[in-house]
Amino acid sequence: MLHFSRWKTILIWLTVLAGVLYAAPNLVPASTLASLPNWLPKQQLTLGLDLQGGSHILLQIDRQDLANERLESARDEIRTSLRDAQIGYTGLTGASNYVQVRIRDQGQIEAAKSALESLTQPISTGLFTAGSVIEMEMAEPEPGLLRITPTEAGLDYRVAAALTQSIEVVGRRVNELGTTEPVIQRQGSDRILVQVPGLQDPQRLKDILGQTAKLTFQMVDQSMPVEEAISGRPPAGSTVMYSTDDPPVPYLIENRIIVSGENLVDAQATFDQRTNEPVVSFRFDNRGATRFGQATQTNVGRLFAIILDDEVISAPQIREPILGGTGQISGSFTVQSANDLAVLLRAGALPADLTIVEERTVGPSLGSDSIQAGQFASIIAGFLVVGFMLFAYGRLGLIANIALLANVALIIAVLSILGATLTLPGIAGIVLTMGMAVDSNVIIFERVREESRQGRSIVQSMDSGFKQALATVVDANVTTLIAAIILFFLGSGPIKGFAVTLAIGIVTTVFTAFTLTRWLVAFWLRRQRPKAIPSGVVRLVPDDTRVPFMAFRKYAFTLSLLLSIASAALFFTVDMNYGIDFRGGSSIEVRAKGGQADIGDIRDRLTALELGEVQVQEFGSAREVLIRIGSQEGGDIAEQSAVEKVRSALESDYEFRRIEVVGPTVSSELAFNGTMGVLASLLAMLVYIWIRFEWQFALGAIISTFHDVILMIGFYVVAGIEFNLTSIAAILTIVGYSINDTVVVYDRVRENLRRYKRMAIPELLDLSMNQTLARTVLTGVTTLFALAALSIWGGEVIQSFTVAMIFGILAGTYSSIFVAGPLLILFKLRPGGLSREETEMAEGTPPRQAET
Numbered sequence: 001m002l003h004f005s006r007w008k009t010i011l012i013w014l015t016v017l018a019g020v021l022y023a024a025p026n027l028v029p030a031s032t033l034a035s036l037p038n039w040l041p042k043q044q045l046t047l048g049l050d051l052q053g054g055s056h057i058l059l060q061i062d063r064q065d066l067a068n069e070r071l072e073s074a075r076d077e078i079r080t081s082l083r084d085a086q087i088g089y090t091g092l093t094g095a096s097n098y099v100q101v102r103i104r105d106q107g108q109i110e111a112a113k114s115a116l117e118s119l120t121q122p123i124s125t126g127l128f129t130a131g132s133v134i135e136m137e138m139a140e141p142e143p144g145l146l147r148i149t150p151t152e153a154g155l156d157y158r159v160a161a162a163l164t165q166s167i168e169v170v171g172r173r174v175n176e177l178g179t180t181e182p183v184i185q186r187q188g189s190d191r192i193l194v195q196v197p198g199l200q201d202p203q204r205l206k207d208i209l210g211q212t213a214k215l216t217f218q219m220v221d222q223s224m225p226v227e228e229a230i231s232g233r234p235p236a237g238s239t240v241m242y243s244t245d246d247p248p249v250p251y252l253i254e255n256r257i258i259v260s261g262e263n264l265v266d267a268q269a270t271f272d273q274r275t276n277e278p279v280v281s282f283r284f285d286n287r288g289a290t291r292f293g294q295a296t297q298t299n300v301g302r303l304f305a306i307i308l309d310d311e312v313i314s315a316p317q318i319r320e321p322i323l324g325g326t327g328q329i330s331g332s333f334t335v336q337s338a339n340d341l342a343v344l345l346r347a348g349a350l351p352a353d354l355t356i357v358e359e360r361t362v363g364p365s366l367g368s369d370s371i372q373a374g375q376f377a378s379i380i381a382g383f384l385v386v387g388f389m390l391f392a393y394g395r396l397g398l399i400a401n402i403a404l405l406a407n408v409a410l411i412i413a414v415l416s417i418l419g420a421t422l423t424l425p426g427i428a429g430i431v432l433t434m435g436m437a438v439d440s441n442v443i444i445f446e447r448v449r450e451e452s453r454q455g456r457s458i459v460q461s462m463d464s465g466f467k468q469a470l471a472t473v474v475d476a477n478v479t480t481l482i483a484a485i486i487l488f489f490l491g492s493g494p495i496k497g498f499a500v501t502l503a504i505g506i507v508t509t510v511f512t513a514f515t516l517t518r519w520l521v522a523f524w525l526r527r528q529r530p531k532a533i534p535s536g537v538v539r540l541v542p543d544d545t546r547v548p549f550m551a552f553r554k555y556a557f558t559l560s561l562l563l564s565i566a567s568a569a570l571f572f573t574v575d576m577n578y579g580i581d582f583r584g585g586s587s588i589e590v591r592a593k594g595g596q597a598d599i600g601d602i603r604d605r606l607t608a609l610e611l612g613e614v615q616v617q618e619f620g621s622a623r624e625v626l627i628r629i630g631s632q633e634g635g636d637i638a639e640q641s642a643v644e645k646v647r648s649a650l651e652s653d654y655e656f657r658r659i660e661v662v663g664p665t666v667s668s669e670l671a672f673n674g675t676m677g678v679l680a681s682l683l684a685m686l687v688y689i690w691i692r693f694e695w696q697f698a699l700g701a702i703i704s705t706f707h708d709v710i711l712m713i714g715f716y717v718v719a720g721i722e723f724n725l726t727s728i729a730a731i732l733t734i735v736g737y738s739i740n741d742t743v744v745v746y747d748r749v750r751e752n753l754r755r756y757k758r759m760a761i762p763e764l765l766d767l768s769m770n771q772t773l774a775r776t777v778l779t780g781v782t783t784l785f786a787l788a789a790l791s792i793w794g795g796e797v798i799q800s801f802t803v804a805m806i807f808g809i810l811a812g813t814y815s816s817i818f819v820a821g822p823l824l825i826l827f828k829l830r831p832g833g834l835s836r837e838e839t840e841m842a843e844g845t846p847p848r849q850a851e852t
Helices: 006-027 063-084 106-115 152-176 202-209 226-231 286-298 335-347 364-393 395-418 424-453 458-490 494-528 549-573 599-607 636-650 664-692 695-719 725-755 761-771 773-793 796-818 820-826 836-842
Strands: 054-061 089-094 099-103 122-124 132-134 136-142 145-150 183-187 191-197 215-220 238-243 250-260 264-271 278-284 304-308 311-314 326-329 354-362 585-592 614-619 621-629 654-662
Touching: 006 395, 006 494, 054 063, 054 152, 054 202, 063 089, 063 099, 063 106, 063 145, 063 152, 099 106, 106 145, 132 152, 145 152, 152 183, 152 191, 152 202, 152 335, 191 202, 202 335, 202 354, 215 286, 226 238, 226 250, 250 286, 250 304, 264 335, 278 286, 278 335, 354 636, 364 395, 364 424, 364 773, 395 424, 395 494, 424 458, 424 494, 424 725, 424 773, 424 796, 458 494, 458 664, 458 725, 494 725, 549 695, 549 761, 549 796, 549 820, 585 636, 599 614, 599 621, 599 636, 621 636, 636 654, 654 664, 664 695, 664 725, 695 725, 695 796, 695 820, 725 761, 725 773, 725 796, 725 820, 761 773, 761 820, 773 796, 796 820
Parallel strands: 238 311
Antiparallel strands: 054 191, 054 354, 089 099, 099 145, 122 132, 136 145, 183 191, 215 250, 215 304, 238 250, 264 278, 278 326, 304 311, 354 654, 585 621, 585 654, 614 621
C-alpha cells in the first residue's frame, strides 16, 4: 500500500499544485492580478454579504393582490360583454374570491352564458408549460345568478407569469443602481431572492424594490370640491387620492386612465430650466404620445394628475396641448429621489405588489471587521493545530501538517473554481475542518503505533496501519458528509456556505490522508530508512491504557438520563432565547458615531415608538449596541415599518452596521426546515450505519447522538445563547462529529468481535475504547483548539456559534464512550455476550476471583 507508480506520484502532486495555483490569487490584491499572465488562474473567492457588506432581501408576490386584480378585470369584462350583447343585468358585485351578476330576464340566461364564455375558455401556458389552463369557472348557484370564480390552477399561472415578469423588472431596477454582480433569482413558486454585495446604501435598494411603480396619467375631477367628496360620497367614476406632500393634499381623480407607464420609452432625471429644481423628463411611444396629445388638446385649462402607486406626485394645469410625446414630472424631488423615480419608470412597473418577507443587511464597516476577525482567528487556529501535531507526533506530525496545508489550499481552490460564496460561517467551516482534518491522520498514526507495538517492522506497521484505518476513516467522514449535504439542502443563506465548505473539506481530507500523507510517508521511509516510529514530545494518552469504562456505565446512564430529562424539562418550561429566524421580528446592530453608546437613551427613544417588545444590550464593545424588536402584529409590512421608525430615531447619532428582519411567514418555515434538517440527518445516518454495521450499532449511534442534541438544547436554554439558524448548523455539525466519533469506536468494536469471538461484551468494549482512546483525545483537543481560537478572536457574530460547538464536542466525546458503548450491552449485541462474572451469577455459582 506504500508503493506508488510514477503516474500516481505525478497525479498527486499535479492535484496539489493545481490547488495551490487556484488558491494563490486569494493572497494577491485584485489590482495586481490584472498584471499577471493570462494563463495563470485569477479567480478569487466570492465574499458573502456578511464579509463585504450588502443586502439580502427576499421578496414575495402578493397572491391575493393578483387575485383581486383578476377579479376586477373580470368584472369589467362582464360589464362590457353583457352590454355589447344587450343583456339586462343587475347586482354586478364581487367578493374576495368570486364575481357574480344577476340576469334580469330568465330568457336571456343562456345568451348571457354564451356572452361570458370567453372568461372560462382555456388559455395557453406555453411560456411556462406545454399545455393550457382554465383560469375562471362559471357556476349558477340559483336561477339567473351567474358566479365567476378563479381556479387555483389559474391563480398559479398568474403567479408564475407575474414572478417571471417581476424578476425581469427587479433585475433592471437593481442593475440601474450600478452595483457589481447582484444575484436575482427565483426562490420557490412565489418569491424572488435579491442579493446585492458591497451596497453602500441598503435603504435605497429597499425603497426601489418596495414600489410597484404603476404610473398613470389621469384627469382631476373638478365637478365638485374635494372636501365634499371626502365628507360625502365621490361622484361615480372618481376616487379621492392624496399627494406625496407633507401634509398630503387630497385630489378627486377620475378613474379613467389617459396614459399608463406601459407607454413610456424613456425617463431621465434632469433639472427644470426655469427653477433649476430636479425633475424627471419622460418620453412616450407613438401610441402614448397620440393619446396624451388628444387628452391635453381637449382639456386645456383643466388639471391632470401624475399618479404613482395610487399617490399623486403632481397635478399641473394643462395650459396648452402637449403634442410632442414628451414632458416632465415635477415635485418635491431631491437629486437622488428624481434619479430613483427615473430608474423605476425605465425598469417598468411590477405586475403585483412585492412584500419584503426577509431582510439581512450588513454595513461595509462590519463586513471589514468580520474579515479581519476571521482571518486572525484562522491564523491562530492554524498555528495551534500545527504546533499540537508537531508536539504529539514529531516527524509524523510534520507530514500531517504538510497534508493539512495542502488540504486548506485545496478547499480554497475548489471554492474559487466553483464560484462559491465564502461567508463568516464558511470561515468557521474551514477552521473546523482544520481541527477535524487531522483526525484521519491521527487514526492512521495511532493504528501504526499499535501495529508497531505488536512487534512488526516500521514498514510493515506503516503499511498495515494505512490498510486497517481506511474503512474507519471512510465511515467516519461519510457520516459527517451526510450532515453537510442535508444542511445544504435545508439551510439558507450563510448556512449553505458553511455546509459547502464542510462538505468540500471532508472530501479533500480523505484525499490528502490516503494519497498525499501516504506518499509522504513512503518517501520518508525510502529516504531516511528509520528504525523506529517517531515519537512526539509527550504522549497525552499512555500506550496500553486499561481504563474500565464499562464499570461506570450505570453511573453514566443515570447521569445522562438525568441531564436529558432536565434539558427536556427546561425546554418546555423555560422560554428559549429564540432569534428572529424562528420567532420573527428585527435585529439591528448599531455603533455610536462618537463616544460610547447610551443604552438608556436608546431604550427611551425606542420605547416612545410603541413597537412592543424591545431589547437593548451592549454587543462586543461600549460603542456597539444590539437592538431586538419583537414581531409586529401587522405582518411583513409592519416589520419593515418598525425598522424605518428605529432608523429615523437613531440614525443621527448611530451607524447602522447590521439589520436582519424576518417576517412571520419565513420564520415559521425556517423553524420547520431546521427541525426537519436535524431529524432527516439522524435518519440518513441511521440507514447508513445500519447498512455498514448491524442494527444494534445503528440504534446505539442514533440514540447517543440524539442524547447530544438534547443536551445541546439544554445548554442553549441554560446559557441563554440566542438560538437561530447558525444554532441549527452547530447542532448538525455536532451530530456529524458525534457520529464520527462513535463510528470510530464502533469500527474497532466490530473488528474485535471478529478477532475475540469468546470475549465478553463489556470486556471487549473496554478493550476497544482503550485502543481508540488516544485518537479520541487527540482529535478532540485539536478541534477544541480551532474552536477556541474562533470563539476568542473570531468576533461577536460567531462567538455563540463556536461556544455551542465547544460544548457539543465535549458532549459528543462523552456520549461516544459512556452512552454509545453501553447501549451495545443493553441491545444484546452478541448472544451470550455477558461478562464472566455475570454468567456465573446467572448460573448460581459464585464468581471466581480475578486471576493475577
